[in-house]
Amino acid sequence: xxxxxxxxxxxxxxxxxxxxxxxxxxxxxxxxxxxxxxxxxxxxxxxxxxxxxxxxxxxxxxxxxxxxxxxxxxxxxxxxxxxxxxxxxxxxxxxxxxxxxxxxxxxxxxxxxxxxxxxxxxxxxxxxxxxxxxxxxxxxxxxxxxxxxxxxxxxxxxxx
Amino acid sequence: xxxxxxxxxxxxxxxxxxxxxxxxxxxxxxxxxxxxxxxxxxxxxxxxxxxxxxxxxxxxxxxxxxxxxxxxxxxxxxxxxxxxxxxxxxxxxxxxxxxxxxxxxxxxxxxxxxxxxxxxxxxxxxxxxxxxxxxxxxxxxxxxxxxxxxxxxxxxxxxxxxxxxxxxxxxxxxxxxxxxxxxxxxxxxxxxxxxxxxxxxxxxxxxxxxxxxxxxxxxxxxxxxxxxxxxxxxxxxxxxxxxxxxxxxxxxxxxxxxxxxxxxxxxxxxxxxxxxxxxxxxxxxxxxxxxxxxxxxxxxxxxxxxxxxxxxxxxxxxxxxxxxxxxxxxxxxxxxxxxxxxxxxxxxxxxxxxxxxxxxxxxxxxxxxxxxxxxxxxxxxxxxxxxxxxxxxxxxxxxxxxxxxxxxxxxxxxxxxxxxxxxxxxxxxxxxxxxxxxxxxxxxxxxxxxxxxxxxxxxxxxxxxxxxxxxxxxxxxxxxxxxxxxxxxxxxxxxxxxxxxxxxxxxxxxxxxxxxxxxxxxxxxxxxxxxxxxxxxxxxxxxxxxxxxxxxxxxxxxxxxxxxxxxxxxxxxxxxxxxxxxxxxxxxxxxxxxxxxxxxxxxxxxxxxxxxxxxxxxxxxxxxxxxxxxxxxxxxxxxxxxxxxxxxxxxxxxxxxxxxxxxxxxxxxxxxxxxxxxxxxxxxxxxxxxxxxxxxxxxxxxxxxxxxxxxxxxxxxxxxxxxxxxxxxxxxxxxxxxxxxxxxxxxxxxxxxxxxxx
Numbered sequence: 017x018x019x020x021x022x023x024x025x026x027x028x029x030x031x032x033x034x035x036x037x038x039x040x041x042x043x044x045x046x047x048x049x050x051x052x053x054x055x056x057x058x059x060x061x062x063x064x065x066x067x068x069x070x071x072x073x074x075x076x077x078x079x080x081x082x083x084x085x086x087x088x089x090x091x092x093x094x095x096x097x098x099x100x101x102x103x104x105x106x107x108x109x110x111x112x113x114x115x116x117x118x119x120x121x122x123x124x125x126x127x128x129x130x131x132x133x134x135x136x137x138x139x140x141x142x143x144x145x146x147x148x149x150x151x152x153x154x155x156x157x158x159x160x161x162x163x164x165x166x167x168x169x170x171x172x173x174x175x176x
Numbered sequence: 177x178x179x180x181x182x183x184x185x186x187x188x189x190x191x192x193x194x195x196x197x198x199x200x201x202x203x204x205x206x207x208x209x210x211x212x213x214x215x216x217x218x219x220x221x222x223x224x225x226x227x228x229x230x231x232x233x234x235x236x237x238x239x240x241x242x243x244x245x246x247x248x249x250x251x252x253x254x255x256x257x258x259x260x261x262x263x264x265x266x267x268x269x270x271x272x273x274x275x276x277x278x279x280x281x282x283x284x285x286x287x288x289x290x291x292x293x294x295x296x297x298x299x300x301x302x303x304x305x306x307x308x309x310x311x312x313x314x315x316x317x318x319x320x321x322x323x324x325x326x327x328x329x330x331x332x333x334x335x336x337x338x339x340x341x342x343x344x345x346x347x348x349x350x351x352x353x354x355x356x357x358x359x360x361x362x363x364x365x366x367x368x369x370x371x372x373x374x375x376x377x378x379x380x381x382x383x384x385x386x387x388x389x390x391x392x393x394x395x396x397x398x399x400x401x402x403x404x405x406x407x408x409x410x411x412x413x414x415x416x417x418x419x420x421x422x423x424x425x426x427x428x429x430x431x432x433x434x435x436x437x438x439x440x441x442x443x444x445x446x447x448x449x450x451x452x453x454x455x456x457x458x459x460x461x462x463x464x465x466x467x468x469x470x471x472x473x474x475x476x477x478x479x480x481x482x483x484x485x486x487x488x489x490x491x492x493x494x495x496x497x498x499x500x501x502x503x504x505x506x507x508x509x510x511x512x513x514x515x516x517x518x519x520x521x522x523x524x525x526x527x528x529x530x531x532x533x534x535x536x537x538x539x540x541x542x543x544x545x546x547x548x549x550x551x552x553x554x555x556x557x558x559x560x561x562x563x564x565x566x567x568x569x570x571x572x573x574x575x576x577x578x579x580x581x582x583x584x585x586x587x588x589x590x591x592x593x594x595x596x597x598x599x600x601x602x603x604x605x606x607x608x609x610x611x612x613x614x615x616x617x618x619x620x621x622x623x624x625x626x627x628x629x630x631x632x633x634x635x636x637x638x639x640x641x642x643x644x645x646x647x648x649x650x651x652x653x654x655x656x657x658x659x660x661x662x663x664x665x666x667x668x669x670x671x672x673x674x675x676x677x678x679x680x681x682x683x684x685x686x687x688x689x690x691x692x693x694x695x696x697x698x699x700x701x702x703x704x705x706x707x708x709x710x711x712x713x714x715x716x717x718x719x720x721x722x723x724x725x726x727x728x729x730x731x732x733x734x735x736x737x738x739x740x741x742x743x744x745x746x747x748x749x750x751x752x753x754x755x756x757x758x759x760x761x762x763x764x765x766x767x768x769x770x771x772x773x774x775x776x777x778x779x780x781x782x783x784x785x786x787x788x789x790x791x792x793x794x795x796x797x798x799x800x801x802x803x804x805x806x807x808x809x810x811x812x813x814x815x816x817x818x819x820x821x822x823x824x825x826x827x828x829x830x831x832x833x834x835x836x837x838x839x840x841x842x843x844x845x846x847x848x849x850x851x852x853x854x855x856x857x858x859x860x861x862x863x864x865x866x867x868x869x870x871x872x873x874x875x876x877x878x879x880x881x882x883x884x885x886x887x888x889x890x891x892x893x894x895x896x897x898x899x900x901x902x903x904x905x906x907x908x909x910x911x912x913x914x915x916x917x918x919x920x921x922x923x924x925x926x927x928x929x930x931x932x933x934x
Contacts (some may be wrong), residue, residue, distance in 0.1 A: 026333065033793070036609070046207075046208075047699075051201070052201070052204070052205075052207075052208040053200070053201015053202065054201070055205065055380070055381070055430070056208075056382070056459075057380040057382070057430075057462065057854075058854050059460040059461065059462060059720055060462065060852060060853055060854070062854035062855045063380055063854050064676075065380055073346060077455065077724060082364070092200035092201070093200065093621050094200070094201050094202075096200070096201075097200055102196070102199065102200070106196075106199040106200065106493065108517030109199050110191045110192070110195045111189070111191070111193075112819070113189065113192070113659065113817075113822075113823055115198055115199070115656070115659040116193070116431075116657065116659060116820070116823050116827065117380075117381070117428070117430050117431045118194070118198035118203055118205075118382040118428060118430070119205060119379075119380045119431060120380050120430075121199055121428025122201045123200050123616050125199060140867075141468075141863075143862070144862045144863040144865075145862075145863045147861075147862040147863075148861040148862050148863040149308060149382055149860065149861075150861075151854060151859060152380070152862075153377075153378045153379055153380055153431050153433070153827070153830075153831070153859065154431055154657075154658065154823065154827045155826060155827055156823075156826035156828075156829055156830030156860075156865060156868045157828075157830065157862040157865055158822075158826045158865075158867050158868045159819070159823060159826070160862070161862065161867070162635075162867075169221075170225055
């Protein structure tokens with residue numbers, strides 16, 4: 017089969033690429049697009065390490081075909097900071113030691129940002145259930161949850 | 177003289193040196209890199225649990241367009257059984273060469289039998305299907321009981337016990353006193369048997385590597401492991417390429433927990449790269465990881481403890497059978513050695529048996545073996561405390577090992593903080609807090625348990641260099657998985673009296689830093705801070721000498737304080753302080769670059785103890801056990817970076833809760849793992865857990881310059897018993913096997929009380 021031509025927007029930048037019809041969005045991102053911040057932990061949508069947003073909606077990029085990016089706004093971890101200025105979630109993950117090995121961190125941050133856009137004032141329980149699709153084997157989630165709650169509080173304060 | 181006037185950085189929650197790269201997606205893990213001309217390697221794996229390999233025909237695969245190389249066991253150096261053990265650390269290369277590529281027999285489903293490199297992953301996968309393997313399928317044994325039966329299928333005919341082929345590959349015994357005499361003095365004796373399932377380390381990053389072998393043999397390995405030097409040595413031994421020609425670069429590692437202390441892909445990819453002349457990348461799928469990399473052992477244990485009426489332990493006996501998987505080497509030392517260590521027991525016998533069976537070769541998992549042993553011992557301790565009508569912490573305090581206690585596994589304990597952890601949990605608000613009311617249909621309970629792990633030191637190397645602009649780069653040799661770079665930055669900044677942000681800490685590759693042992697055994701911060709400290713002290717000595725030269729006074733008259741050289745007293749002369757940057761700027765005319773390296777076999781890594789409290793709520797209709805509160809106390813020596821010390825405790829606890837409640841390998845009738853993915857192999861997710869509280873106890877290790885003790889492994893040891901004891905408290909019924917998963921809990925709750933013991 018011929019390759020598929022895809023016109024899309026990634027982290028706010030217009031982007032074109034050719035992909036195999038069977039290629040996943042994760043493979044396209046990590047391969048020809050060079051965006052290796054999204055990780056593959058399972059390739060079955062169970063670990064969340066490949067989390068991206070599509071028009072603001074949280075998606076496992078391993079479960080999406082690259083061709084499906086056509087005409088949509090894709091957000092990845094590489095687009096989260098503004099230049100040198102880290103997103104408050106990124107800063108709070110560092111301050112709270114909310115990462116150890118770091119392999120889940122990209123997905124955790126992308127998922128957390130999607131949560132806070134939807135719900136700027138989540139309870140601990142809401143954070144825990146929202147992040148239930150993002151596996152972390154190092155931290156026991158304690159510091160991740162605290163970092164997300166702390167970032168949410170700071171973002172609410174800034175928005176006032 | 178090096179004066180540290182205050183503790184500015186040690187004990188601070190600084191930002192880790194590799195942090196920003198990791199929160200922005202820039203950190204480079206094993207699968208994140210490419211090389212020009214790179215091709216892809218894939219492994220053909222045995223579908224059988226046990227089969228003799230009669231022949232392998234790779235000719236069709238080799239002819240497939242796009243295929244560049246095929247590798248079988250013929251391409252891997254053979255360490256023959258007859259020539260005896262060739263050890264690399266705790267690994268016998270006779271088993272390693274057969275584990276990376278099956279030789280005479282395939283010993284588990286997923287065992288590699290051949291590998292292909294091709295221009296695309298799809299072609300490599302297609303070529304694997306064209307390889308014809310003629311198997312003679314043999315009966316198999318996976319469970320310990322099956323492997324121990326008199327007529328059990330034998331994995332290794334040459335392994336004999338009493339002259340007869342056997343699957344028992346090893347026995348380890350620790351003996352103290354005379355147990356017959358000890359049990360004779362006991363008023364209460366409780367003996368119970370336990371079983372645990374194999375559980376996987378569960379790192380989120382699958383094994384991966386990218387390897388180039390140049391025409392002159394110079395080999396570059398980019399891979400994720402718990403030790404680049406282990407990767408170099410094993411690859412060298414299995415391919416015949418000298419170590420000096422292999423540069424093993426440690427990629428950022430996405431979790432290991434012991435599972436990345438051996439190689440799987442690297443020797444295979446090296447041979448594919450050598451044969452094809454192209455760089456070869458190999459990445460395991462999650463299914464490969466679950467089928468073919470080491471889960472820890474499944475186990476069967478029997479533990480017997482005898483006490484006097486006043487609650488003194490007089491004798492203890494433990495027998496621990498652990499699955500080794502396809503090759504000898506289960507962690508019986510951890511099970512038999514650690515499980516009685518928290519207690520002062522006059523008469524004890526602890527025996528471990530290493531049992532080969534047709535599942536993947538066991539790999540280390542966080543305090544290997546110790547959680548298995550502690551689960552059995554700490555559950556019996558709980559039963560004994562109930563029988564004595566004693567508080568379980570008071571019972572442990574009464575029998576606690578202290579400085580001078582001779583441990584069952586041999587050593588006499590130095591000053592250590594086990595009693596302190598017991599007191600920390602006893603006095604913690606958690607222990608006195610009421611369990612609270614639960615909804616109808618739910619029952620709550622609380623349990624405690626303790627645990628011990630040996631900890632390790634060993635070889636470590638560091639280089640501390642002052643940059644031309646007066647900042648500092650520290651290179652160490654152990655891959656950093658949990659934040660060890662942050663700890664080293666804190667220590668070096670403290671010693672040098674400069675802002676921690678001026679200290680950059682990196683992990684060197686095999687050709688740029690001295691030999692450093694695996695990231696394992698809870699050694700990393702203990703060992704690397706010793707060599708980093710000594711290197712930094714040498715640098716400070718040079719800095720003082722340079723200032724002395726500038727001032728024309730004796731170096732002994734110069735002190736280093738707050739990042740600058742000062743005269744020790746007005747008598748030494750009146751000089752303005754010389755900062756690190758000022759001295760660095762003058763380096764070219766004062767003798768050259770400033771830097772120092774130290775390489776040591778570090779010693780003095782004392783063992784670590786922890787005590788945990790767990791509260792559970794059991795849904796008696798659904799059989800679901802939820803942990804609702806958890807507190808972990810541990811003697812951590814000194815918390816150089818408390819955030820990452822707590823992180824070790826919390827991560828270990830979460831893994832233990834998974835082991836206790838959900839995680840298990842399920843095998844089907846063909847002996848294949850039936851749940852080789854994260855959906856069916858159910859590790860704890862965020863909504864499964866409460867906050868995990870830490871009560872750090874700091875009893876500084878007197879043999880370490882900063883008082884450091886290893887902290888990474890102890891936190892897993894007590895968890896399953898703490899959860900099990902809490903479930904007993906909730907239900908009044910005890911489980912003697914893990915996991916305490918909903919089907920099993922429901923079955924026990926539905927059974928009449930008298931039958932509930934299984």
